[in-house]
Amino acid sequence: MLTVETSDIKGITSFTTYDGGELNECKLKDYNLIITKYGDFVPQYGNPGVRTKQLKVLSFHKNGEIKSISLEQQTEVSTSIGIFPAELVTFFEDGSINSLFPLNGQISGFWSEEEEGALAQKYDFSFPFGNFSAKIIGLRFYPDGKVRSLILWPTERITIDTPAGKIPVRTGFKLFEDDSIESVEPAVPVPVETPIGLINAYDANALGIDADKNSLSFGINGRLTSLATFDIIMARKSNGEKKVIFPKLKPGLMEEYERVPIKLLFGDDTVTIDDGMKVTNYRISESMFKITGGDYKEATTCGDCSKCKGCM
Known part of the structure; x- marks a missing residue:
């Protein structure tokens, strides 16, 4: 178990609590050692560097078990598939390991993804x-x-x-x-x-x-x-109803427009097709389908119906 008595934690500089008063998360300025079956961990406490995230250092589940530890330095963690170095480790409420991250740098104007990647x-x-x-x-x-x-x-x-x-x-x-x-x-x-x-x-x-x-x-x-x-799907039901489903466009963050993929969910003799605007259900045994590829950039979800070439 990874429960740590909060009275044993040294150098807390700031913290938050749950509604019932239990410690939720905190930052530290002093050395602390937390011993677990996965390794011995020292939570971050030193002066932050250019890539250090200024976030919680320790967080806890409501039952007092440790939820996450941001480590002072990369530390080896023993797992079922081997030993991996980690800068961030998270845990389930029962104390078992939930996740580990070899690097935990803050990507910013002072530290790029390329610089972080060079450390990976x-x-x-x-x-x-x-x-x-x-x-x-x-x-x-x-x-x-x-x-x-x-x-x-x-x-x-x-x-x-x-x-x-x-x-x-x-x-x-x-x-x-x-x-x-x-x-x-x-x-x-x-x-x-x-x-x-x-x-x-x-x-x-x-x-x-x-x-x-x-x-x-x-x-x-x-x-x-x-x-x-991003394929085009033609679907025809047994009653003759036909529909052509193709990827639409939406305003993008990096480009003017970006394509929205069609998402298909398969069940027992059923397929649900979601084109980003409408969800349609089909019984496969009572329908026919034709799949083709193509250039989907003419479609639009911009709301200008006078220029629409296929919104259905």
Whole structure:
């Protein structure tokens, strides 16, 4: 157990509490040593450097168990898949490790992602679905210590075996507790056989900061459950109703417009198709589908209906 008596914590400079008065998080100015089954940890207390995050140093669950430790210096952490250095470690309420992050620098005008990336190391990994070497942002675990997800460094790409075949991956992957793949983020458009035909799985807008939610997902039995695509889907129901579904555009943050991927969710003889504007459900056995690729940039969700070429 990782409960630490708050009276034993030295040099608290600021803190917050839960509504009931329990310590929530704090910052420190003195040396403290926290001994755990994963290693001995010294919370951050020294003078902050150019890449040091000015955030909480220690945080606690409401039951008094440590929730996270921002470390004074990179420290080795023992896990089920080996020993990894970490600058930030988080824990579940029962004291088991939740996640670790080898680096925890503050990206700012004074410290760039490229500079942080230069500090990142490559680590060797061996899983039932593939062996690879890569820089990582972090690892997340189940309470029993098994890996829950692996978050890749933004520039990293790996290739692993999935229920849909061998796939190049960015961002990372999430696992079930039996080490089988729950989801991955394809690095390039990948043809995937689905209950409605061959579809290119890819989400250009996928966030690269966490691997717990990825666009290509599978069930515990390996069956495809969801994917994102920029393909065009023609769907016809048994009553003759027909619809052409294609990616729309929306105002972007970095560019004037960005494409919104179509998201498909598969069930038992059903598919739910979400184009970002409307969600439509189909019974697969009572419908026909045709999948094609194309240039989707003519579509728009800008609200100017006089120039719309396909919003349905």
